[in-house]
Amino acid sequence: MNVWSIIGATPQYCRRHIADDTTYGCPATGESRGDRTTGHVRVAHKVTFMARKLRTRMAITAGRMASATSRIAGRGEGMVVGGRVMLKLAPDAIADLANGRVAALVSATNGKTSTTRLLANAVEQLGPVVTAATGANMTSGVVTTLASGPPDATAVLEVDEAYLPMVTAATKPRVILLGNLSRDQLDRMNEVAMTARKWRAMLAEHPEVTVVANADDPVVTFAAEQAPRVVWVGGGQVWTADSSVCPECGTLLTRTEHDWNCTGCGRKRPETSWELQWTDGVGTAVSRLGQELDLSGLQLPGRFNASNATLALAVAEQLGLGLEESVRRMCQVQAVSGRYAIVDVGALRIRLLLAKNPAGWTELIDVMPGAPTPVIVSINSNAADGRDPSWLWDVPFEKLRGRTVIATGDRRRDLAVRLLHAQVDHVVIADPYSPHAPLPPEARALEVIDNAATYTAFHELRTRAQREASND
Amino acid sequence: MTESVVRIASIYPTLLGTYGDGGNVLALVHRAVLHGLTTEVVDVAPGEHLPRDADLYVLGGGEDTAQVAAADALRADGGLHQAVNRGAAVLAICAGYQLIGHEFPDATGAASPGVGILDIRTDRLPKRAVGELLAKPDSQAPAAMTDLLTGYENHAGATHLGPDARPLAQVEFGVGNGDGSEGAISGQVLGTYLHGPCLARNPQVADVLLGWVVGENLPTLVEREVEELRAERLDFVRRSGR
Incomplete structure (x- = not known):
């Protein structure tokens, strides 16, 4: 019976259907793929629709048609175009669909797709999770992700750095993970400092959100430091060229291998509750309580992914998840949107x-x-x-x-x-x-x-x- | 050739290093080794004094706020003026090029004072110049510069040369200074909008700078990788038309 679950006051539904409503096959009953006439799928969709505004429901249908058209035309997954159609028809669809079930938003210049996947795998220990499988991370991707899956599945969302304030306001997440900020392309150089200032303003407007932030990135630190609830993680930073000066006063930062500070305004690396230890190519995440979590089983390679996992574990702790179980589930992630495949x-x-x-x-x-x-x-x-x-x-x-x-x-x-x-x-x-x-x-x-x-x-x-x- | 060491000062690489500008210093060292010269590189951080005894000072590109900060720090230091007066060579790229002139626009477009070691003034182009830049060395450029200059430009500056500066080159593709010329030379001070980095794609320019330092023209040395890249970029620009 483990493939069935109860959603609200409604009868039993096939969990596989609910977790991914593009898969029309039930592992329990063996009903064939593509059969949408079974009670499982129909009823699950009925629940979805009842909980949402009429406008959002119409927008979802129109968005799905646009996505399907795009897929048939061979233009990729169709998530972006579907999402655009949805937002055009129902501009507040994100807030309507989020409806208090967004566990975490993940943003960073690098690693957000991998980190989101690691975290989503861990959160699945609580039940169904919706998360973008393809790294679609702007508003259109976010709305498409939220519209997929069962209406009360926990959402773990990757969000583009520039869209984070808007998505935060609309989804009211429990936790925001901030990994790192650096320049993406040369002609976008100015955006690093600007993004940090926008994140800072965003967190000032949302004091209820818990922030999990990388203390080793001075720009991320600047963005997160005034939030009332921050869990600082020593995730490391190999690339320092975009944070050579203090984000606030412009003084050249003083750095040692594991520390940084500003002699101009006194800003320094915050004291961390979580740390990644990286020795001879093997990572260990050390929790706020000193628990050592062995990350050697991660299939995603490198120090950088061990850092992503440590940040995700700090979020998992905030969500009340079992940490050992979270690590076990993170170790099942092999490839993320083709990365490391x-x-x-x-x-x-x-x-x-x-x-x-x-x-x-x-x-x-x-x-x-x-x-x-x-x-x-x-x-x-x-x-x-x-x-x-x-x-x-x-x-x-x-x-x-x-x-x-x-x-x-x-x-x-x-x-x-x-x-x-x-x-x-x-x-x-x-x-x-x-x-x-x-x-x-x-x-x-x-x-x-x-x-x-x-x-x-x-x-x-x-x-x-x-x-x-x-x-x- | 010479036993002496070529001392290269890389000025504020943390502020002026947007466009892979560290590559210019690498290219200088690389060419120097090919020519049998010994080099010594000093990175100068903002707040530190410029070394008074370097032979070649290198400034890279940077975004608007960093550019103003670098110009202020260099004016306060005064070392660049002294360097030029004693005959040291200077290579300045993009934002670095603008800021060694008399004035350049800050982030708001207002004129900000430069270091004033090159007789140029920069204001705003009507439209930002982004893309490949190809230019033919000017008739007044050093005779050792015979090859086309290739690079990438990304700036919003229209640079106007005063009587004490002469153009480095004439634009064949791209924008450069904005009036058909590209870059400027005065004595042993050379400024240009070319990055890519400039010296890796134009080893003749590196050789001219090193030649200034050692006081003689350096022999022509060709490397296959560099020639293949140059040929490919020239071909790309020609296919792009105009």
Whole structure:
């Protein structure tokens, strides 16, 4: 009977249906996929509709039609267009759909999709959870996520940094997780300080919210420090170039490995209740009560993901979740929207690594295996990657010395010049996945080769892998 | 060639380092090694005094507030003026280029005082210049500069040269100073809107700067990766038309 659950005063429904109303198959009764005439699905939807305003209900239907049209047209998941249609028809749909069930909002420049997934997996120990599976994190993605699944499922939502104040006001979350802030693209440099100021103003307006914030990021600290309830987490910060000066007084911050302070205004790293300990590539989250939680079983690699998990655990504690059980569930997360997934592309089996900005690249370099293992690095400069790849010079590619880097992507020649200056051996290959590509033999010999990529290069590889898999 | 050390001061990289500008210092060191020169790099943090004995001072790009802060700190320090008077070389990129002139616009567009070591004034372009920039060295540019200059620009400044400055180049694609010219040179002070970074994509410019320091023209040295990148970027600009 464990697949059935009681929702409010209504009869029993199939939980699988309720958790994901795009899956029309019931594991308990074996009813086939695509059959929407069963009582389970119909009644579940009836409950959904009764709890919501007429306007929202109509908007959901219209949004779903738009999403379906977009999917059929092969334009992706259709979440964004569906959400846009919904918000156009019912501008307050987010507030209506949120209805007190948003456990947490997760925002950061880097890692918000992974952190959200880790946290959502942990929260599932309480029952059904809705969360965006694809990283759709602006208002349209948020509203589509809330409209999916059962009406009282707990929501754990990833939110774009700029949209966080608006989504916070509409959803009234219990907890907000703030991970890190750095520049995404060169032409968006000014936005870091501006975003921090907006977050600060947002938290002043919502004193009821508990904030879980990374104390190692001075910009995040500035944003969160005046909130009445902050759980500070020592999550670490590898990328410091966007927080070199005090966000308030502009003085150059003084830093040691695990601490920072401002000699200008006295601001300093807050005392933390949670800490990530990272030793020899293995993370341990230490809770406010000194409980040590072993993160070595995380399948998402690297210090950065151990930090994401530690922040998520601090939220889990605020939500009253079992911490050991939370860790166990986080360890089940293998890949997030294709990140860290192992896929076949052409003649190679690659582990897909995504980095969207210099901070992300800096973290990612530490995730890759050490020298002399070769790696592939794919650099594009489409709009979503940033048109200007000058940021390559801000990333410490010197750390890749002692191996051969296979440079590819539209801007592989920019990367080659960068690697030349970093004294890293490299080959420049337009299509390293071709069976005839002149790869170094040690790369060909690898069972799985790491492939770090910018945003559009990552999606090209994912699409190519999916296409080739379906052609097999 | 010479036993002496080329001392490079990287000015306020935390404030003026938006466009991978650290790459210019790396490129200088890289070219110096190729030419058999020894280098020493000093990063100067805001609040610290500029070294009085560097041979080459490098300023990068930065956002508006950082630019004003850097200009104020440099005027208070006074070291850059002394450096230029004793014949040191200066490379200034983008915001750094603007701020070594007489005045430049702050975040609100109001004129903010510069360091004044280059006879230029900057106000606002009607529209921000973002994209590839290609320019041909000006007839008055150092003779060793023969190759086209390639880079990326991202600025809102219209820069006007006074009588004591001459253009570095003439724009073939992009905006540059806004009047068809790009960058400026005066003595051994060189300013430009090119980043990418500039010296990695234009090793001749790095060699000119190093040549100023050692007092002789450096021989031509070509690297395959750099030439391939330059060819690709030139081809991209030509295909983009205009």
